[in-house]
Amino acid sequence: MRKLFLLFSVALLGLLLGSPAFAEEAAKAAAAVGDRMVTGFGIYSAIILAAGIGVGLGALGCGIGIGQATRGACEGIARNPELSGKLTVTMILGIALVETQVIYALVIALILLYANPVVPKFLQFIGVGG
DSSP states (O other), X not given: OHHHHHHHHHHHHHXXXXXXXXXXXXXXXXXXXXXXXXXXXXXXXXXXXXHHHHHHHHHHHHHHHHHHHHHHHHHHHHHOGGGHHHHHHHHHHHHHHHHHHHHHHHHHHHHHHHSOSHHHHHHHHHTOOO
Protein backbone atom coordinates (compact mmCIF):
# COMPACT_ATOMS: atom_id res chain seq x y z
CA MET A 1 0.00 0.00 0.00
CA ARG A 2 2.86 2.31 0.80
CA LYS A 3 4.47 1.71 -2.60
CA LEU A 4 1.19 2.50 -4.34
CA PHE A 5 0.84 5.74 -2.39
CA LEU A 6 4.41 6.68 -3.28
CA LEU A 7 3.77 5.94 -6.95
CA PHE A 8 0.66 8.10 -7.04
CA SER A 9 2.45 10.89 -5.17
CA VAL A 10 5.31 10.92 -7.67
CA ALA A 11 2.88 10.89 -10.60
CA LEU A 12 0.89 13.78 -9.11
CA LEU A 13 4.07 15.74 -8.48
CA GLY A 14 5.15 15.19 -12.08
CA LEU A 15 1.81 16.42 -13.37
CA LEU A 16 1.89 19.51 -11.18
CA LEU A 17 5.45 20.41 -12.15
CA GLY A 18 4.80 19.87 -15.86
CA SER A 19 1.90 22.33 -16.08
CA PRO A 20 3.95 25.57 -16.20
CA ALA A 21 5.97 24.27 -19.14
CA PHE A 22 2.82 23.58 -21.13
CA ALA A 23 1.36 26.94 -20.18
CA GLU A 24 4.46 28.70 -21.46
CA GLU A 25 4.19 26.90 -24.81
CA ALA A 26 0.52 27.91 -25.11
CA ALA A 27 1.38 31.54 -24.36
CA LYS A 28 4.09 31.53 -27.06
CA ALA A 29 1.67 29.98 -29.56
CA ALA A 30 -0.97 32.59 -28.69
CA ALA A 31 1.53 35.38 -29.25
CA ALA A 32 2.48 33.89 -32.61
CA VAL A 33 -1.12 33.90 -33.85
CA GLY A 34 -1.84 37.40 -32.72
CA ASP A 35 -3.35 36.49 -29.34
CA ARG A 36 -6.51 35.14 -30.97
CA MET A 37 -5.91 31.71 -29.48
CA VAL A 38 -7.45 30.76 -26.16
CA THR A 39 -4.83 30.32 -23.48
CA GLY A 40 -5.29 28.52 -20.22
CA PHE A 41 -7.81 25.85 -19.44
CA GLY A 42 -10.63 26.34 -21.95
CA ILE A 43 -13.68 24.28 -22.82
CA TYR A 44 -11.86 22.27 -25.47
CA SER A 45 -9.11 21.41 -22.99
CA ALA A 46 -11.76 20.21 -20.55
CA ILE A 47 -13.33 18.04 -23.24
CA ILE A 48 -9.98 16.48 -24.14
CA LEU A 49 -9.21 15.85 -20.48
CA ALA A 50 -12.64 14.33 -19.85
CA ALA A 51 -12.33 12.05 -22.87
CA GLY A 52 -8.92 10.80 -21.77
CA ILE A 53 -9.93 10.25 -18.16
CA GLY A 54 -13.17 8.54 -19.22
CA VAL A 55 -11.43 6.04 -21.47
CA GLY A 56 -8.71 5.49 -18.87
CA LEU A 57 -11.18 4.76 -16.09
CA GLY A 58 -13.20 2.52 -18.39
CA ALA A 59 -10.08 0.54 -19.27
CA LEU A 60 -9.08 0.36 -15.60
CA GLY A 61 -12.46 -1.09 -14.64
CA CYS A 62 -12.35 -3.48 -17.57
CA GLY A 63 -8.89 -4.72 -16.64
CA ILE A 64 -9.95 -5.35 -13.06
CA GLY A 65 -13.11 -7.14 -14.18
CA ILE A 66 -11.31 -9.36 -16.68
CA GLY A 67 -8.68 -10.21 -14.08
CA GLN A 68 -11.34 -11.23 -11.57
CA ALA A 69 -13.16 -13.33 -14.16
CA THR A 70 -10.00 -15.10 -15.27
CA ARG A 71 -8.95 -15.77 -11.68
CA GLY A 72 -12.36 -17.23 -10.87
CA ALA A 73 -12.36 -19.43 -13.96
CA CYS A 74 -8.86 -20.69 -13.23
CA GLU A 75 -9.79 -21.51 -9.64
CA GLY A 76 -12.94 -23.29 -10.82
CA ILE A 77 -11.05 -25.33 -13.39
CA ALA A 78 -8.41 -26.25 -10.78
CA ARG A 79 -11.09 -27.49 -8.39
CA ASN A 80 -13.20 -29.31 -10.97
CA PRO A 81 -11.37 -30.03 -14.27
CA GLU A 82 -14.43 -31.73 -15.80
CA LEU A 83 -16.22 -28.37 -16.02
CA SER A 84 -13.42 -26.63 -17.90
CA GLY A 85 -15.44 -26.36 -21.14
CA LYS A 86 -18.47 -24.75 -19.50
CA LEU A 87 -16.32 -22.45 -17.36
CA THR A 88 -14.27 -21.31 -20.36
CA VAL A 89 -17.37 -20.49 -22.40
CA THR A 90 -18.92 -18.62 -19.48
CA MET A 91 -15.69 -16.74 -18.85
CA ILE A 92 -15.36 -15.67 -22.49
CA LEU A 93 -18.97 -14.47 -22.49
CA GLY A 94 -18.36 -12.50 -19.30
CA ILE A 95 -15.16 -10.98 -20.70
CA ALA A 96 -17.03 -9.89 -23.84
CA LEU A 97 -19.64 -8.16 -21.71
CA VAL A 98 -16.96 -6.45 -19.62
CA GLU A 99 -15.16 -5.25 -22.77
CA THR A 100 -18.27 -3.38 -23.88
CA GLN A 101 -17.64 -0.92 -21.05
CA VAL A 102 -14.41 0.23 -22.72
CA ILE A 103 -16.05 0.35 -26.12
CA TYR A 104 -18.85 2.58 -24.77
CA ALA A 105 -16.29 4.85 -23.09
CA LEU A 106 -14.32 5.09 -26.33
CA VAL A 107 -17.44 5.92 -28.35
CA ILE A 108 -18.42 8.65 -25.89
CA ALA A 109 -14.88 10.05 -25.97
CA LEU A 110 -14.89 10.13 -29.77
CA ILE A 111 -18.28 11.87 -29.74
CA LEU A 112 -16.93 14.43 -27.30
CA LEU A 113 -13.84 15.03 -29.41
CA TYR A 114 -15.20 15.03 -32.95
CA ALA A 115 -18.98 15.43 -32.96
CA ASN A 116 -19.40 17.96 -30.18
CA PRO A 117 -21.69 20.81 -31.29
CA VAL A 118 -20.50 23.10 -28.48
CA VAL A 119 -16.87 23.43 -29.57
CA PRO A 120 -17.34 24.99 -33.05
CA LYS A 121 -19.85 27.53 -31.68
CA PHE A 122 -17.51 28.36 -28.80
CA LEU A 123 -14.54 28.79 -31.11
CA GLN A 124 -16.61 31.00 -33.43
CA PHE A 125 -17.76 33.02 -30.43
CA ILE A 126 -14.21 33.77 -29.32
CA GLY A 127 -13.10 34.54 -32.87
CA VAL A 128 -10.78 31.61 -33.51
CA GLY A 129 -12.85 29.61 -35.97
CA GLY A 130 -14.21 30.67 -39.35
